[in-house]
Amino acid sequence: QKEVEQNSGPLSVPEGAIASLNCTYSDRGSQSFFWYRQYSGKSPELIMFIYSNGDKEDGRFTAQLNKASQYVSLLIRDSQPSDSATYLCAAGNTGGFKTIFGAGTRLFVKA
Amino acid sequence: EADIYQTPRYLVIGTGKKITLECSQTMGHDKMYWYQQDPGMELHLIHYSYGVNSTEKGDLSSESTVSRIRTEHFPLTLESARPSHTSQYLCASSDPTGSRNTIYFGEGSWLTVV
Numbered sequence: 556q557k558e559v560e561q562n563s564g565p566l567s568v569p570e571g572a573i574a575s576l577n578c579t580y581s582d583r584g585s586q587s588f589f590w591y592r593q594y595s596g597k598s599p600e601l602i603m604f605i606y607s608n609g610d611k612e613d614g615r616f617t618a619q620l621n622k623a624s625q626y627v628s629l630l631i632r633d634s635q636p637s638d639s640a641t642y643l644c645a646a647g648n649t650g651g652f653k654t655i656f657g658a659g660t661r662l663f664v665k666a
Numbered sequence: 667e668a669d670i671y672q673t674p675r676y677l678v679i680g681t682g683k684k685i686t687l688e689c690s691q692t693m694g695h696d697k698m699y700w701y702q703q704d705p706g707m708e709l710h711l712i713h714y715s716y717g718v719n720s721t722e723k724g725d726l727s728s729e730s731t732v733s734r735i736r737t738e739h740f741p742l743t744l745e746s747a748r749p750s751h752t753s754q755y756l757c758a759s760s761d762p763t764g765s766r767n768t769i770y771f772g773e774g775s776w777l778t779v780v
Contacts, residue, residue: 654760
């Protein structure tokens with residue numbers, strides 16, 4: 556079992572729809588959770604992070620964390636073709652080095 | 667916003683050549699990392715550093731070496747490149763205080779060994 560698991564996809568959604576990306580983690584000591592977006596041939600860029608149970612909203616993006624279920628998700632509202640990319644979930648221990656990346660979910664937004 | 671600079675961005679070299687990939691950050695971050703990523707594949711941590719004079723091997727075995735003589739500089743060296751080293755190398759840094767160790771990436775160095 557990988558420490559951070561994501562469905563590899565591809566996940567295909569029509570333009571304007573909500574894209575829902577999911578991630579589970581195995582280390583209960585994980586305290587910080589991150590979502591990165593990576594366009595093909597580019598480096599990962601941070602979208603948002605979440606530390607507390609519940610929802611965190613930033614523009615069209617909402618991150619959700621449920622520590623009891625060891626589950627993190629990212630919702631993208633009003634999806635745009637420019638959102639087409641691979642989304643990486645990462646889990647880390649505060650103050651430590653152990654930030655583990657998932658393999659990523661490929662998202663396609665169809666115009 | 668992260669300020670991490672990698673050079674060269676693209677490089678094609680012959681087998682057996684020595685190559686150093688440069689990485690510099692201007693944020694004063696203590697922690698720095700090197701990841702290797704093949705196209706469409708997942709990230710693999712190959713080296714990391716807690717600070718000056720600290721270097722550790724990552725999860726993926728690599729024939730490369732690193733050094734950390736200055737906080738801002740974390741170069742990666744391949745003494746004798748092989749075609750199997752063809753990949754994208756991503757340098758990153760993080761600050762564990764306040765930002766909960768958020769990792770920021772450079773733009774990457776694409777290495778092709780022929």
